[in-house]
Amino acid sequence: MAGAPPLPQPSGLQAWLLSSEPASRWQARLGRGYLGWRAFTKNPLAVLGLAIVVLLILVAIFAPLIAPYSPVAGGDLRTERLLPPSETFWFGTDDQGRDIFSRVVYGSRVTLWVVVLVAIIATPIGVLIGTVAGYLGGWVDTVLMRITDIFLAFPRLILALAFVAALGPGIENAIIAISITSWPPYARIARAETLTVRNSDFIAAVKLQGASTPRIILGHIIPLCISSIIVRVTLDMAGIILTAAGLGFLGLGAQPPMPEWGAMVATGRNYLIDQWWVAAMPGLAIFVVSLGFNLLGDGLRDVLDPKAAK
Amino acid sequence: MLDIQNLKVVYGTGRLRVEAVKDVSFHVEAGASYGLVGESGSGKSTVLRAICGLAPISAGRVLVDGQGVKTPRDKAFYRTVQMVFQDPYASLHPRHTVDRTLSEPLAIHGEKDAEARILQALREVGLGPSFRFRYPHQLSGGQRQRIAIARALILRPKVLLLDEPTSALDASVQAEILNLLDELRRKMGLTYILVSHDLAVVAHLCDRLLVMRHGEGVEETTAAALRSGQASSSYTRELIDASRGFSRDAAKAATAASL
């Protein structure tokens, strides 16, 4: 731009990060990250979402230090069953005399475990299928997209149920089942992004250098899809938590005595009228974490995808 | 060095069939600079894309250094022929630093000594090492185009295809880039094929040129002839007149002529 000068310059670390002449790869990357962070923190709801997610991670890591009681050892069935929230049992006790607060705390580990594994399994599958389909086009595109359509046609919970029923109940199988049903939207997004950039000059330029198709897809196309995928995965996390909880509720996910929040809601179902805390506390945990991921996802989208921002 | 014989490029089939290039032939000697001039829809950019394999050759031949080109093009071709695109805002990957953009061709062709060559490439296009780790959005239009030129030249090709390299740039920046291209051609003994809609730019950089219209060559002429206002085809004459800019007397004459 022919010299319209901006006003005051920052100093110190800020200046190093915002420098328009980075001296190394890392300085350049960190600088971009810093600008993204500043944009992100302008949105208080996004920061709230991030705080909730960070809290989830911290609670999961420090569960043994936070939980006052064991999550699986039952208490005295005569005196400690179904006690309401009090000073000794912050969230009350369930029908086995177990402290609900401790179970919710340890349950955060299960939730985090599910969410991270599903993201790690489903995302690469979806992104690879989508980018390959979008870039190569032709029959490869048709075949891959029809496969994607088939998986998309089933409601997630039903398909997960079918897989778990086939593979047997258990948290690992639940994770596999949810992953298998989660990748199709990522494939669609990746394909859409690929189609937009496939004919760009910069892709033509690297083709003209003799780049192979894998190099183009991995090094040039996937970096452009990452933003949309990150946003989508984050927004999906709430749904994944709910699906895992749903499977747990139906007895097909985590098996007792594992403190999975969905399963805890299921047991609380029988005591809903008089001992509401047995179901409500894990339910509240599900609600808060899902909300956190949704807010975080919205915040990321505003930063990473300026077109969708308000 | 470069021979185009009866080139024809057709896109699409059936109702959507478009003959972007109908029948174009020309010959460029090594070290020469050849221009393709025309307005939008003339097919001039398509000729360049057909040469480097981005557009299909439906009929005719393209010969580089006496050899017909293979489809798909091989690595040896890409070491001989490179291209600079029109839009400096679109020809650099938005998420790659300059360093990555320049090191990629070297990595693809297994060239060692990337560090030294990247710094040399930056020097050749008049940019210092401070530009090495910038992202495209931190560069001006002229700087991006210099990077694009550096990228094209880093493999030391013999032929450079230039697709309207200065149309998207400001006038003052255009002058700098044209001077750079001129200097590089003389220093490195490159062969240029320059596509432009601007007669003055083509006359400045090229010795010979082909005027194109609707996918066909209309007239092959020289920069010298253009400067002296000679043209055998009325279309070329029209282009020369239009390049002189708006003039109220010419407008009145044109209106009078059309009545």
Place this chain on the structure above:
Amino acid sequence: MTKPLLEVEDLRVRFHLRTGTVEAVRGVSFQLGRERLGIVGESGSGKSQTGRAILGLTPPPGEVTAKRLTFDGIDLLTASKRTLRDLRGGRISMVMQDPKYSLNPVMTIGEQIIEAYQAHAKSAGRGEARDRALAMLEAVKMRNPERVFSLYPHEVSGGMGQRAMIAMMLVTEPDLLIADEPTSALDVTVSMEVLRILDELVSERGMSLIFISHDLKLVSSFCDRVLVMYAGRVVEELEAKHLREAKHPYTQGLMRCLPTLADDVRPLPTLNRDPAWAQ
């Protein structure tokens, strides 16, 4: 001298961004009578933002301030939204660069011209609006106005689209036309045609014209007076016919750096940007 149509004094346009505040226009002042004024500059000079500020079309987060910004005595800075709406398209019109982006793609050309007419001639019926639209299409030398009337923007060429845009903007017989790079997206032969039409219409209707462009040569052959902008300021103001006697080094540099068919200057003289110009 008769009262000027447009008075601009110390116009400033600022954008408050995440990374700081950018001043796109830094104190531009000029007066416009019944004449043609060209505003020339490169990208980032602030010329387009000046045009948009006059119309009140500065995009948010832009902020427009000025000591004086009046059109025919009406203060544009304090005018109500309603007054501004009546002025825009009615007494001040703007033709933009690319008809691909400035014409509504889902309305036919005729409908758009009718809409423009009816927005300002509130009592006009559809029949009258249609007649006016067809008359305008003929005035911009469309070979078959009836046919073009019912075409969509994507069905016409760039040159025809731009002529349609001109028709749409002139149907209300404005006092001032602001043309922002009206021919930059067009082929050279087509743009000559469009300029001829614009020239005729502006002369016939006695309109004032502000012609914004990066093309110094074009602007000086089309307009009476030229303002040269650099980094948000006006660095030179001169009569078009005295362009060769330009005093400011930026203007001189701009004129000399372009290659022409007439001379063969090698290497092309380049502009040495003196930071003093941006002060």
